[in-house]
Amino acid sequence: MNPAIPRKGCLVKHVRFSAWISSVAVYFALGVLFLYPMSRLVISAFTREGAFTFANFTAVFANPSNVRSLWNSLYTGVTVTVIATVIALVLSWIVVRTNVYGRKLFQFVLVIPFFIPPFIMAFAWTRLLGRAGFVNVFVQQLFSLPQPPIRIFGFVGVVLVSVIYTYPYAFIVISRAMENMGAHLEEAAQISGASRFQVVRDIVLPVLLPAVGSAAVIVFVTTVSMFGIPAIMGTPGQFIVVTTRIYGYVGGFRDPFGMNIATTLAMVLLGFALVGLLLQNFFTRKENFATITGKSGHLELMNLRKWRIPISVAVALFTGAVVVLPLFAIAATSLIRALGVPFTLENLTLDHFRRLANMSIVQRSFNNSFSLAVFVPTITVIGAVILTFLKRQGRMPGRNGTDYIVSMPYAVPGIVIGVAMILAWIRPVFSIRVFNTIWILYLAYIVRFMIFPMRTVGASWKQLDSSLEEAGRISGASELRTLRDVSIPLIRGGIGSGWLLVFMPALTELTLSILLVSPRNETIGVTAFNMMQEGLITVASAYAVMITIVVVSLNVVFRLLSVRRDRRPANAPTI
Amino acid sequence: MAKLVLENVTKQYGVFTAVKDFSLVVSDGEFVSLLGPSGCGKTTLLRSIAGFFPITQGRILSGEKVISDPARNIYLGPDQRNLGMVFQSYAVWPHMSVFDNIAYPLKLRKLSRQDIDTKVGRVLSMLNLETQAQKKPSELSGGQQQRTALGRALVMEPDALLLDEPLSNLDAKLRDRMRFELKEIQRTLNLTIVYVTHDQDEAMAVSDRIVLMNQGQVQQVASPREMFDFPANLFSARFVGQSNVVDGVLEKIDAVSGTAYLIADEDTTVPLQLSERHAGDDTDTDTRKGQPVHAVIRYHNVKIADRADTDTIEGTVIVGTYLGIYTQYEIETVLGRIIVQTDADIRLQEQQQVFLKLRNVHVFPSG
Numbered sequence: 045m046n047p048a049i050p051r052k053g054c055l056v057k058h059v060r061f062s063a064w065i066s067s068v069a070v071y072f073a074l075g076v077l078f079l080y081p082m083s084r085l086v087i088s089a090f091t092r093e094g095a096f097t098f099a100n101f102t103a104v105f106a107n108p109s110n111v112r113s114l115w116n117s118l119y120t121g122v123t124v125t126v127i128a129t130v131i132a133l134v135l136s137w138i139v140v141r142t143n144v145y146g147r148k149l150f151q152f153v154l155v156i157p158f159f160i161p162p163f164i165m166a167f168a169w170t171r172l173l174g175r176a177g178f179v180n181v182f183v184q185q186l187f188s189l190p191q192p193p194i195r196i197f198g199f200v201g202v203v204l205v206s207v208i209y210t211y212p213y214a215f216i217v218i219s220r221a222m223e224n225m226g227a228h229l230e231e232a233a234q235i236s237g238a239s240r241f242q243v244v245r246d247i248v249l250p251v252l253l254p255a256v257g258s259a260a261v262i263v264f265v266t267t268v269s270m271f272g273i274p275a276i277m278g279t280p281g282q283f284i285v286v287t288t289r290i291y292g293y294v295g296g297f298r299d300p301f302g303m304n305i306a307t308t309l310a311m312v313l314l315g316f317a318l319v320g321l322l323l324q325n326f327f328t329r330k331e332n333f334a335t336i337t338g339k340s341g342h343l344e345l346m347n348l349r350k351w352r353i354p355i356s357v358a359v360a361l362f363t364g365a366v367v368v369l370p371l372f373a374i375a376a377t378s379l380i381r382a383l384g385v386p387f388t389l390e391n392l393t394l395d396h397f398r399r400l401a402n403m404s405i406v407q408r409s410f411n412n413s414f415s416l417a418v419f420v421p422t423i424t425v426i427g428a429v430i431l432t433f434l435k436r437q438g439r440m441p442g443r444n445g446t447d448y449i450v451s452m453p454y455a456v457p458g459i460v461i462g463v464a465m466i467l468a469w470i471r472p473v474f475s476i477r478v479f480n481t482i483w484i485l486y487l488a489y490i491v492r493f494m495i496f497p498m499r500t501v502g503a504s505w506k507q508l509d510s511s512l513e514e515a516g517r518i519s520g521a522s523e524l525r526t527l528r529d530v531s532i533p534l535i536r537g538g539i540g541s542g543w544l545l546v547f548m549p550a551l552t553e554l555t556l557s558i559l560l561v562s563p564r565n566e567t568i569g570v571t572a573f574n575m576m577q578e579g580l581i582t583v584a585s586a587y588a589v590m591i592t593i594v595v596v597s598l599n600v601v602f603r604l605l606s607v608r609r610d611r612r613p614a615n616a617p618t619i
Numbered sequence: 620m621a622k623l624v625l626e627n628v629t630k631q632y633g634v635f636t637a638v639k640d641f642s643l644v645v646s647d648g649e650f651v652s653l654l655g656p657s658g659c660g661k662t663t664l665l666r667s668i669a670g671f672f673p674i675t676q677g678r679i680l681s682g683e684k685v686i687s688d689p690a691r692n693i694y695l696g697p698d699q700r701n702l703g704m705v706f707q708s709y710a711v712w713p714h715m716s717v718f719d720n721i722a723y724p725l726k727l728r729k730l731s732r733q734d735i736d737t738k739v740g741r742v743l744s745m746l747n748l749e750t751q752a753q754k755k756p757s758e759l760s761g762g763q764q765q766r767t768a769l770g771r772a773l774v775m776e777p778d779a780l781l782l783d784e785p786l787s788n789l790d791a792k793l794r795d796r797m798r799f800e801l802k803e804i805q806r807t808l809n810l811t812i813v814y815v816t817h818d819q820d821e822a823m824a825v826s827d828r829i830v831l832m833n834q835g836q837v838q839q840v841a842s843p844r845e846m847f848d849f850p851a852n853l854f855s856a857r858f859v860g861q862s863n864v865v866d867g868v869l870e871k872i873d874a875v876s877g878t879a880y881l882i883a884d885e886d887t888t889v890p891l892q893l894s895e896r897h898a899g900d901d902t903d904t905d906t907r908k909g910q911p912v913h914a915v916i917r918y919h920n921v922k923i924a925d926r927a928d929t930d931t932i933e934g935t936v937i938v939g940t941y942l943g944i945y946t947q948y949e950i951e952t953v954l955g956r957i958i959v960q961t962d963a964d965i966r967l968q969e970q971q972q973v974f975l976k977l978r979n980v981h982v983f984p985s986g
């Protein structure tokens with residue numbers, strides 16, 4: 045009846061074959077990139093000289109320094125989580141629900157610490173509160189004290205800077221939830237007879253719990269995974285956490301089984317993060333916490349009346365303390381002729397910047413980091429489009445597994461990925477040598493950041509009604525042609541934001557790079573970190589200022605670009 | 620239940636006046652709808668009664684109690700007013716079960732466990748929610764969430780019930796049923812209800828009286844039938860029911876036959892049979908001579924005549940649409956396109972010549 049049938053048969057065969065080929069390619073790539081290094085990590089933790097053993101775990105827990113570092117990580121993580129979450133709750137409420145002055149401005153300014161690389165933030169705080177920091181020197185001179193009064197290095201310093209780095213994330217999550225909650229839920233309680241206090245206790249807090257809970261978990265996982273901040277604020281005060289301890293083992297503690305111990309510590313750290321991920325799952329599951337159904341755009345702003353000015357001033361002071369003050373400290377340090385000379389006009393100089401510009405290592409690291417920051421997002425975005433495309437076609441066997449593989453590193457602290465990468469590539473594999481080259485950084489970054497474009501591309505593709513693609517096919521376009529002409533233009537929002545989400549952290553990455561870097565292949569983060577460690581304070585400040593300017597202005601540019609893009613009509617109908 | 624009194628209520632947002640000089644008495648046990656296009660101030664008015672913000676001017680009383688009076692600095696918060704409210708978005712608390720949602724107002728009033736169980740149980744059975752009591756809102760259908768919201772408002776035995784477009788998020792079938800149930804509950808419990816909607820059919824179906832609003836001001840207050848048969852102004856005539864609106868100048872009004880003659884163009888006058896009220900109270904025909912007017916003719920008040928007569932106009936059928944209980948025709952006349960609804964058994968062909976009688980016409984001065 046239909047002459048096309050026999051042809052169709054051979055078409056199906058052809059398609060099956062190409063699906064088979066692409067599946068093999070995809071699984072091979074994911075295997076090499078993701079599964080192989082992670083399995084090396086597990087093997088290293090459970091073996092010694094090729095034999096299965098728990099000796100590494102007993103060794104880790106037999107050494108009090110290791111146990112203390114684990115304890116320090118936990119303790120710091122919990123403290124930071126509590127403080128950052130409370131700060132985020134209070135700030136969200138003020139900015140979203142009251143008539144505080146400058147709401148829109150605060151909404152933007154309060155998240156700035158999120159854009160500044162954490163190791164720069166930490167360094168800036170040492171310039172304020174360190175032994176020769178501005179605040180310490182000022183107070184010491186004011187009261188003629190024999191010693192600098194403030195001791196920042198150690199637990200307090202780590203907590204301080206970690207809170208400043210992590211609260212913006214919680215602020216973003218919680219304030220968005222508050223906006224979505226609208227006012228109707230509260231009004232319904234008020235008209236039922238609830239007082240203001242009862243509304244907060246019975247309605248607002250319970251409804252926000254999932255958002256607050258998952259924000260808190262992310263803060264915790266971020267804090268215990270962080271390397272730059274504890275390395276700069278903790279190590280000088282002999283306050284060692286798991287990440288800095290692992291760095292110590294990898295970097296040179298003389299222990300024949302140093303690498304095994306490092307991987308075992310990494311496994312424990314991974315355990316913390318996985319517990320966090322499970323908690324996160326719990327908080328975002330619908331069965332546990334009903335999502336907000338009655339979404340309403342309307343928000344009644346609470347009139348602060350006589351508190352309006354004091355609260356506005358308090359928020360402004362907070363912003364000044366966490367954003368302006370540290371940046372001012374490094375800017376000032378970068379301009380002063382030498383540490384300790386008074387701030388007069390003739391003592392100001394641009395010499396440090398000039399010196400910086402002439403250092404070949406600085407030029408090299410800029411080149412390296414910019415290449416990484418351009419190519420890694422590009423590669424991961426292309427990978428995400430391919431993976432999602434294959435998955436959407438529904439012909440790749442085990443396609444849901446790819447999601448799990450790719451999202452694995454999301455929960456894995458950077459330092460753990462770094463260790464896994466070392467184990468995987470330290471010896472040439474099939475005589476391919478990537479260790480001690482720049483390529484190890486590419487591999488590690490791809491593994492680390494692949495999840496971001498997977499998320500954004502997947503999300504925007506999901507919103508795309510499949511009839512749009514079907515219309516392309518029925519008009520006569522092949523699958524690849526439809527991909528090019530219909531799907532990709534329509535998901536460009538997800539592609540763009542995925543690219544940016546990788547670009548920004550890749551540019552100033554430190555944790556992975558510090559473990560995997562080799563001479564001539566330095567990155568911006570590593571170079572800056574080393575300068576700070578070597579005590580080249582003025583030059584390091586100049587470098588930090590430069591990086592901050594680059595990062596902030598790139599953020600502003602991208603923000604402006606994406607605002608323009610958002611003015612275009614939406615791709616998919618929103619309900 | 621008690622009556623609600625609004626005296627000259629004005630609400631401004633900054634310089635923008637959302638509700639202007641609004642007065643209304645809702646009697647005990649009465650079902651009053653606030654009807655009007657989106658943005659006309661219905662929600663603002665309802666929320667003023669609920670007490671989510673102070674009003675700018677005027678006075679609001681619930682029963683004998685003054686609940687808002689800016690002149691005397693009186694403003695009771697929403698938690699002090701003992702009013703029930705159902706929100707358009709339902710606002711069912713997602714972290715509480717159906718039972719807990721409904722029990723919450725009673726808990727705040729410190730009722731005993733036993734009383735709470737009885738009262739909530741009664742409400743649950745009235746709303747057919749007994750089997751859902753332990754479910755969380757996310758496991759409920761839209762209709763069930765809606766009932767939960769209604770139950771929460773009813774359980775506290777409020778002095779009056781305020782509803783803001785409560786049915787607009789339901790599908791058409793469910794909406795019809797809920798209208799019916801709501802009306803029945805209102806009669807059984809003798810509730811005083813203020814009901815906000817932009818849907819005229821809904822307002823017609825449930826209300827004892829309708830308050831028609833536009834741009835923050837009252838246009839007409841009347842029973843549904845009265846509002847449909849005798850719109851007070853052009854806005855009312857247009858908003859309620861489906862009407863042709865024709866512009867022209869009055870030539871004369873024949874008070875005896877109740878016919879107005881409208882100059883349609885240079886050499887054509889068109890006879891319009893006025894609705895009783897317009898014909899009856901209009902003795903002074905001279906002053907209205909030469910007055911520009913809008914004539915409003917309901918679709919169903921255009922009749923197809925067998926032949927030309929002194930009170931008919933001629934027209935050509937353009938297109939007909941069969942709509943089940945009636946057929947709707949578009950007819951080209953000297954007055955422009957006129958839409959007619961006829962019994963389904965009258966069949967007209969396209970391009971057919973017909974004669975129309977325009978009856979029950981309302982004329983409102985224009986310009």
Ligand SMILES: Nc1ncnc2c1ncn2[C@@H]1O[C@H](COP(=O)(O)OP(=O)(O)O)[C@@H](O)[C@H]1O
Pocket residue numbers: 632635637655656657658659660661662663664
């Ligand atoms: N909080 C507010 N601030 C300023 N203007 C408002 C506010 N709420 C409502 N309005 C304005 O008041 C008018 C009436 O709004 P509303 O009462 O919500 O209308 P309706 O419920 O009839 O659709 C609208 O023009 C709206 O834009």
Ligand SMILES: [Mg+2]
Pocket residue numbers: 658661662663
């Ligand atoms: Mg409204």
